[in-house]
Amino acid sequence: xxxxxxxxxxxxxxxxxxxxxxxxxxxxxxxxxxxxxxxxxxxxxxxxxxxxxxxxxxxxxxxxxxxxxxxxxxxxxxxxxxxxxxxxxxxxxxxxxxxxxxxxxxxxxxxxxxxxxxxxxxxxxxxxxxxxxxxxxxxxxxxxxxxxxxxxxxxxxxxxxxxxxxxxxxxxxxxxxxxxxxxxxxxxxxxxxxxxxxxxxxxxxxxxxxxxxxxxxxxxxxxxxxxxxxxxxxxxxxxxxxxxxxxxxxxxxxxxxxxxxxxxxxxxxxxxxxxxxxxxxxxxxxxxxxxxxxxxxxxxxxxxxxxxxxxxxxxxxxxxx
Amino acid sequence: xxxxxxxxxxxxxxxxxxxxxxxxxxxxxxxxxxxxxxxxxxxxxxxxxxxxxxxxxxxxxxxxxxxxxxxxxxxxxxxxxxxxxxxxxxxxxxxxxxxxxxxxxxxxxxxxxxxxxxxxxxxxxxxxxxxxxxxxxxxxxxxxxxxxxxxxxxxxxxxxxxxxxxxxxxxxxxxxxxxxxxxxxxxxxxxxxxxxxxxxxxxxxxxxxxxxxxxxxxxxxxxxxxxxxxxxxxxxxxxxxxxxxxxxxxxxxxxxxxxxxxxxxxxxxxxxxxxxxxxxxxxxxxxxxxxxxxxxxxxxxxxxxx
Numbered sequence: 013x014x015x016x017x018x019x020x021x022x023x024x025x026x027x028x029x030x031x032x033x034x035x036x037x038x039x040x041x042x043x044x045x046x047x048x049x050x051x052x053x054x055x056x057x058x059x060x061x062x063x064x065x066x067x068x069x070x071x072x073x074x075x076x077x078x079x080x081x082x083x084x085x086x087x088x089x090x091x092x093x094x095x096x097x098x099x100x101x102x103x104x105x106x107x108x109x110x111x112x113x114x115x116x117x118x119x120x121x122x123x124x125x126x127x128x129x130x131x132x133x134x135x136x137x138x139x140x141x142x143x144x145x146x147x148x149x150x151x152x153x154x155x156x157x158x159x160x161x162x163x164x165x166x167x168x169x170x171x172x173x174x175x176x177x178x179x180x181x182x183x184x185x186x187x188x189x190x191x192x193x194x195x196x197x198x199x200x201x202x203x204x205x206x207x208x209x210x211x212x213x214x215x216x217x218x219x220x221x222x223x224x225x226x227x228x229x230x231x232x233x234x235x236x237x238x239x240x241x242x243x244x245x246x247x248x249x250x251x252x253x254x255x256x257x258x259x260x261x262x263x264x265x266x267x268x269x270x271x272x273x274x275x276x277x278x279x280x281x282x283x284x285x286x287x288x289x290x291x292x293x294x295x296x297x298x299x300x301x302x303x304x305x306x307x308x309x310x311x312x313x314x315x316x317x318x319x320x321x322x323x324x325x326x327x328x329x330x331x332x333x
Numbered sequence: 334x335x336x337x338x339x340x341x342x343x344x345x346x347x348x349x350x351x352x353x354x355x356x357x358x359x360x361x362x363x364x365x366x367x368x369x370x371x372x373x374x375x376x377x378x379x380x381x382x383x384x385x386x387x388x389x390x391x392x393x394x395x396x397x398x399x400x401x402x403x404x405x406x407x408x409x410x411x412x413x414x415x416x417x418x419x420x421x422x423x424x425x426x427x428x429x430x431x432x433x434x435x436x437x438x439x440x441x442x443x444x445x446x447x448x449x450x451x452x453x454x455x456x457x458x459x460x461x462x463x464x465x466x467x468x469x470x471x472x473x474x475x476x477x478x479x480x481x482x483x484x485x486x487x488x489x490x491x492x493x494x495x496x497x498x499x500x501x502x503x504x505x506x507x508x509x510x511x512x513x514x515x516x517x518x519x520x521x522x523x524x525x526x527x528x529x530x531x532x533x534x535x536x537x538x539x540x541x542x543x544x545x546x547x548x549x550x551x552x553x554x555x556x557x558x559x560x561x562x563x564x565x566x567x568x569x570x571x572x573x574x575x576x577x578x579x580x581x582x583x584x585x586x587x588x589x590x591x592x593x594x595x596x597x598x599x600x601x602x603x604x605x606x607x608x609x610x611x612x613x614x615x616x617x618x619x620x621x622x623x624x625x626x627x628x629x630x631x632x633x634x635x636x637x638x639x
Contacts, residue, residue, distance in 0.1 A: 037450070043527035044444075044451040051442035052457070054496040055464060061477045062469025068476075075476075126369065129362050138363075144625055145370045148377070151617045153556035155574045156610050159581030160376060163383075163606055168599045170379060173394030202373065234351075235358045259466070266471070267559050271582055285471075292472040293563060299472050306470030314467055 069304035075297060091304035100287060108283045108309075111269075112261045115197045120257055122205045124250060127212035128238055143213065146206025158271040161199055162186060187276030196272060196281075211253070212246050219245045251330035259317030262309060284309045384408070384607040388600050391607075407608035417609065419569060420576035427490055427572055428554045434495040435550040440543060442496075443504025444531055465498050478564060489564035490572065494554050500546055507542040508535070544627045555617060573613055580609050 065079060069092075072085040095101060126146065133139045152160075164170045165185035172182045185191040219241065227237045266285035273281045284305060292302025317332075325331040351359070383391045387402035395401050411417060445451055446458065468474075474493075483489040512535055520530045536543075558574035565571060 038452050041448070041450045041452050041527075043531075044448050045453070047441035047445035047531070048451070048457060050438045051496055051501060052460070054438055054492070055461060055498065057477065057481070058474070058493045058496075059464035059468060059498075062473035063464075063467070064469070065473025065476050066469045068473070126366075129366055132358075132362055133366065134359055142366050142370055144622065145373050147625060148618070148621060149373060151552055151556070151621055152614060153558070153574055153577075155556075155558050155578045155581060156614055159577065159606060159610055160380065162581065163380070163603065163610075164376065166599070166603075168392050168603075170394070173392075177394060202376075206373070233358065234355045270559075271578070288471055293475060299476070303470060303472040306472060310467055310470060317466060 073300040123208035127209040131216040149203045150207035189277040189280040192277040215246045255320045258320035388604040407604040420573035424573040431554040447505045447508035485566045
C-alpha cells in the first residue's frame with residue numbers, strides 16, 4: 013500500500029537503484045519463483061530443447077550425431093530447397109491447406125451458431141441437457157473415433173447397409189480418396205462443435221439482461237435480438253478465435269490423419285505433418301529433411317498468426333497482443 | 334418478492350405474449366437443437382446396441398433401433414483378452430501418475446505466475462507463451478526423448494504430459510480472479526510465509542481449479558496414443574489406446590480375397606470392435622455427467638481474460 017506522501021520518495025529511489033531493497037524484495041518473493049521452477053524445467057526439457065534441436069534442419073545429420081560439434085556439417089537451406097523440389101511438395105501443401113480451410117469454413121461458424129441457438133432457447137433446463145449431450149463426444153479418444161468411423165462407413169457398416177437396402181452400391185469409404193476429407197471434417201465437427209461452443213456460451217451468459225430488455229421495449233423480436241444484442245456481445249471472442257484459427261490454418265496434426273490413412277486414400281490424406289512423421293521416424297529415417305519440413309510448416313503458422321493479428325488490430329480493437 | 338424494477342415487469346409480461354414471429358423462431362430453434370442432439374446420440378446409441386446384438390444381425394443391417402438376439406458373446410471375448418487388461422492397467426497407472434505430477438507442477442506454477450511481485454515475471458510469461466505458438470516439431474522432440482534415454486520407458490508417455498502451457502495459463506487466470514486479496518493480506522499480517530499461505534489459504538480455496546486440471550490431464554492421458562506408439566516397443570507397456578488401435582483400425586486394403594471371406598472377417602472382428610469401444614470409453618463416459626460442469630467451468634475460467 014503506497015500512500016500519496018510516499019510517492020515522491022519512491023520516485024527518488026527509482027533513480028538510484030537501492031540494491032539492498034532489491035535484494036530484500038527478491039528474497040521475499042523468491043518462494044514464487046521456486047513454485048514456478050518445476051514448470052520451467054518441464055517446458056525447458058520438452059519445448060525448448062526441441063526448438064534447439066531444430067538446428068539439424070540446416071545440417072547433414074545422422075541419427076545419434078550431437079547437434080553441435082566440431083564435425084557438424086552445415087548445409088544451409090539445402091534441406092528446404094530439396095523439399096520445394098520434392099514431387100510431394102505441391103500435393104502435401106494442397107492436402108494440408110484444403111483439409112484445414114474446408115474444416116475452418118464448416119467448423120468455425122458452427123459452434124457460434126449452436127451457442128446462439130442454445131442461448132435463445134426458452135427452457136434453460138433443456139439448454140443444459142443439450143449442452144451436456146453436445147460436449148460428450150469431445151471425450152472420446154481419436155482411436156475410438158476413427159474406429160467408429162470404420163464401423164459406420166466400412167464396407168458392411170451401417171451407412172452401406174442403409175445404402176444397400178435402398179438399392180445403392182456398397183462403397184468402401186476408407187478406400188475412396190474423395191471420402192477422406194468429408195469424413196475427417198464431419199467427424200471432427202461431430203466431436204468438437206459442442207466443446208468449442210462452451211466458450212461462446214460463457215460469453216453470452218455475461219450479456220447484461222438490461223440490453224435485452226431495452227431491445228424488447230423497442231419491439232425487437234427474439235431473432236432481431238440475436239442479431240443486434242447477442243452477436244455484438246460475442247464479437248470480441250469471435251475475433252480472438254478467428255485469429256487463433258487462422259494461425260492454425262496449416263497446422264493440422266498427424267494424429268487423426270495417420271489413423272485414417274489407407275493405401276486407397278493416401279493421395280489425399282498425406283499431409284505435411286504425416287509426411288514429417290514418415291520421413292523422420294519410419295523406414296530409413298531422414299531426420300534432417302523431416303525436421304526442415306516441420307520447421308517450414310511451423311514458420312508458415314507463425315507468419316499466418318502474425319498476419320491475422322495485425323489485420324485484426326488494424327480493423328478492430330481485438331488482437332491477441 | 335415484490336417487483337419494483339419496471340424492466341422486470343416488461344420481461345414478465347413479454348413472456349406471455351410472444352409475437353407469431355417469435356413463436357416460429359422458438360420452434361425452429363428447438364427443432365435445430367433437437368436434431369443436433371440426435372446426430373450426436375444416435376451413433377453412440379448404435380455402438381451400444383450393436384455390442385450386444387447378434388453379429389450377423391448387425392452385419393445384415395437389422396439392428397437399427399433396438400438390439401436383435403441379445404448376446405454377451407462379444408463381452409466374453411473381450412474379457413478373455415489379456416492385451417486389453419494389460420493395456421487397461423498400464424493406462425490406469427500412467428494416468429494416475431501423470432495427474433499427480435501434473436498437479437504438483439501446474440498448480441504452484443499457476444500461483445507463482447499469478448502474483449505481481451514474482452521475480453522476473455515478464456520474462457517467465459514470455460517463456461511460457463512462446464511454446465504455445467512455436468515448437469521444434471516431432472523429430473527434434475523424438476531426439477530429445479532419445480537423448481534423455483526415455484525410449485521404451487513408460488516415462489516417455491508420462492513426463493511430456495505433466496505440463497500443458499494452456500492449462501498453466503488457465504490456472505493462473507483462476508488465481509488472479511478468485512483469491513481475495515484481503516485474505517492474503519490477513520495471512521501476511523499473521524506472519525504466514527509465502528509457502529504457508531499457499532498451502533493453508535490458497536489451496537483450500539482452489540478445489541474447482543484442481544478438479545478441472547485433474548480432469549483435463551486425466552482425459553488427455555487416457556485418450557492419447559501417439560507418444561506411446563513412437564516411444565514404446567514392448568507390447569507389455571502399451572496403454573489401452575494403442576491396444577485398441579490394433580483392434581479397431583484395421584486397414585481395409587489388407588483384407589484380400591473374395592467377398593465371402595471379407596464378410597467372414599468382418600463378422601468376427603466387428604463385434605469385438607463394438608465391445609472394445611464401449612469397454613474403453615466407459616470410465617470416461619460414466620464419469621462425464623458428474624464432472625461436466627467442472628469441464629465447462631474450466632473453459633469459462635480460461636475465457637474470463639480472453
